[in-house]
Amino acid sequence: MHDDHWEGRRVLVTGAEGFIGSALVDALVDRGARVRALCHYKPYGEAGNLAPYLDDPRVEVLAGDVRDPFLVDQAVAGTDTVFHLAALIGIPYSYVAPESYVQTNVVGSHNVVAACRRHGARMVHTSTSETYGSALRVPMDESHPAQPQSPYSASKIAADAMVLSYHAAFGTPVAVCRPFNTYGPRQSARAVIPAVLEQLAAGSDVIRLGSTTPTRDFTYVTDTVEGFLAIGASDAAIGRTCNLGTGSEVSIGALAEMLVAVSGRRARVVVDDARLRPEASEVDRLLSDNSLVRSLTGWAPQVTLEDGLARTWAWLRDRPASRRYQV
Template sequence: MNDTTWQGRTVLVTGAEGFIGSALVDELVALGAHVRALCHYKPYGAAGNLARYASDHRAELLAGDVRDPFVVDEAVAGVEVVFHLAALIGIPYSYTAPESYVQTNVVGSHAVVAACRRHGARMVHTSTSETYGSALRVPMDETHPAQPQSPYAASKIAADAMVLSYHASFGTEVAVCRPFNTYGPRQSARAVIPTILRQLAAGADEIRLGSTTPTRDFTHVSDTVAGFLTVGSSDAALGRAVNLGTGQEISIGALAELLIQVSGRDARVVVDEARLRPEASEVDRLLSDNGLARSLGWEPLTSLEDGLRDTWRWVLGTDEPGSTRYVV
């Protein structure tokens, strides 16, 4: 499957209502794909980030749960490529409810890859840079050891192994995208960048954070989406994990100062002990080696400063929700 266009293809996106998932749906629709969007069932029926597609034939909204193999089988039947983004995310909650992460992230991913095997669909599975834990060497390429420093990370390591085993065992077309700290419009306030920006937008003169010393490799959502599409159309990615990061790092403290600068507000950073992770669980450094992704034809195009300005405009509401155009 070397054709890099998506015109006329039928694809499934799980976790489609989420931050990255909804951006991916937007781009696939813009590129001419017919998209099935599987979202977690809600009894009140809200479509959230995908509300615009409620009466748009280009996207078919499905409600269900990836832990249910019957729902997943029906969703996968007849599609060419499955982008599997559905997951229980958020590190702090995984300390409280680790079994929930196993069920959604491991059992759910198995349901998806098993359905892909039955129906002959290609699967692009979503991993996370948290699987690497604190850097043992930098930059971190795909051979960096996995280190489960939280139940969340452990569940994603297990899910990665499960889906890749289907490629090795059965020849199922599987590739793994491993994003590094994606940020941008629509991201929930649980993440550090929208947390800081929302405090600034509310007029706070103190920005309350957990540890400010860890470093991260922040990737704008438009670049992450482009990476998913590159991996999804690349035969060379099959059976492999592919890092999607910029190859640049910044400490959380320096990031906060940059966000204050971007916002034009006057504030200072304060460490809030209630926001600190357990000491052994904190990932101190993440910095990607994106050489493999570049060899497939992908490169990050959005600078951190430009991406933060884009996110700040979204937080202020000066852009309509979802107005960002995600270009490959």
């Protein structure tokens, strides 16, 4: 990928106020892109992670909803590349309100890819390692079977298929980016790393977790963003699905111990039954094979887990408690 690839390009980022989306906006602005940032409309008018750009001519902040095809069409018009990150995330809520996941994730993604087809834009669609379910073999490459173990993962499997169908049927230039567990500053407090750090920052000496035995492949947010940019700049990635992960795994229990160490606090980890997921729904093991994206784009993760956790703790520790994390 050439550093000047994004200079002067008009780029749409959906889900732009989110954890990864806002970091992607930062990186695109740094590389000279003109960014249109589609954010979920909120009647209470909070800019959140995009507040620094409200008066910045390099970024056009647009409020809306990917479920509205007319608004999506307007957002895509005139852009060269679309990074589609807007999604309803969070596995637990998908048990409660599965239809809303179908509407936002499947219908919303269809609206975006259909608009990209009409306007001739390239689309980088965001998938998730949750589409794989629990590992049947490791490391998990892109041919690992999809296993819809939650309504959330099912909606993302369907969205991926819809987007890729537009490449097969219409030649729409799409690529699917499949991050494993991304972490870092700005992540929602629902996720495991900020949930533990919040408890430590509050001075708790007992860290409450759901199951401690599952393993995950954690990627620091700047590495994930570089992966998106590499895939977006790569003609070889069109029509492909690319894992973004580090290729190393850690159990949630071991991760919690690392977080305690990073924080310099004293605390013990206990399992909280209220945080456990339905047994058949818990994904026990995720471990990426990232060799495809390496071979297509040259991307490789740069930030070790220890370093990334230290950066995340430093960011959280220095912020007022009320502003640390969006929830």
